[in-house]
Amino acid sequence: MMMKGLYEAHLPVSDIKASISFFEKLELTLAYENERVAFLWIEKGKTWLGIWKADMSTIPYHPATRHVAFQIETSSIEQIKAWLIEKGISIHPMFGFSEEQQPLVLDNPPQFHAAIYFLDPDGNLLECIAPLEIDAVENNDMMTYKDWVRKKNPFID
Template sequence: MMIKGLYEAHLPVSDMERWIHFYQKLGLQTAYVSEKVSFIWIEKGKSWLGLWETEHVHLPYHPSLRHIAFHVEAEEITAAKNWLKERGISVREAFGFPPERQPLVLPNHPQAHACLYFQDPDGNSLEFIAPLRLDVEEDFEMMTLEEWYGREE
């Protein structure tokens, strides 16, 4: 397959320096920095995030324009909530599930992904996503990761 993963995504930001600091708190490194556009490595040489400073960061939200999902391993998704908290970043409500009931398992039939949702300082939607199973045979409702593991026992 030609596509190996997300190489580039872009977000509008209100303050370049503040944003670079935010993404450094997530453990990401800068690739290029200027006054109006900067790039942050997600995985050096494989994927990066373009940040564009603008006064218009609060235009109407649509997830296709202002959402990024970072791949994490399934074994790390539960610990990710505390990892974010240690960095002063809060998990947000998603799909009617409050932060304390996350991570969630999304029924992207025939796949199941564990997800955890948070925002950057300008309200862009960010997500940690971990593939759980790529071959789920039955349909299921969205649930917590705890419920997902409980149903397999």
Template sequence: MIKGLYEAHLPVKDLTRSIEFYEKIGLELASESEKVVFFWIEKEKSWLGLWKTDKVNTPYHPSLRHIAFQVDLDDIRKAKHWLMDRGIEVREEFGIPPKEPIILLNKPHTHAAIYFHDPDGNSLELITPLQIDDANVNVDNKSYLSEWKEKE
């Protein structure tokens, strides 16, 4: 029945500033009104709604105000420089300095991810699956992508 995630929503303070930011990370504006804009994540498959609201002051928690965008392995390897070229600072997550994408080990799954904020402090993540449903994951949690070795 369920095939994927179609939409997610975040609160923002300034729609103009947010439009500039999300276009900078490559999302295409899908629709715009006075209080909400939508960006295609994957055209006709998934989108992100940004709502102008005072709820932007709601304290961050991983269950609130967080979006993870899936990217492929080659792109996650370039993600830090790609973001920095756009004036976007990557940030520490889980106490690991942001020198490169980090490994997220949720056995039996392993992902690589890098984190950053939008202008309103919403938590954004670029993530790629490395090993799914594999009890033989070959890294420790809290390590870097460069330490991960693909299965041979």
């Protein structure tokens, strides 16, 4: 296969400096900055995020223009909420699931993911997502990650 992964994604922001500070809290590393754009490494040499000073930061949210999902290890999905909150980042209610109910499990057959949502300073929707099951054969409704774990392991409290 020629394609090896996603190299970059871009978001509109109103204040480059404030956005750099926010993404550095998420442990992204500044690679380049000028008055209209900055690039931050997610994984140096492999993946980065471009943030652009643009009026588009005020248009209503739509996932096609103002959404980035960061892949995380499945084993860290339960720790991610505490990690974000410790950094002063609030969990954003999504799909009818409150902060308390996240992480949640997305019902995107045939692949299921655990996810937790939050906003950057401009209201761009950010997501930490971890694969749970690939090529799943059953259909599921969206549920909390805790309910997913109970469903897969009924003997665990």
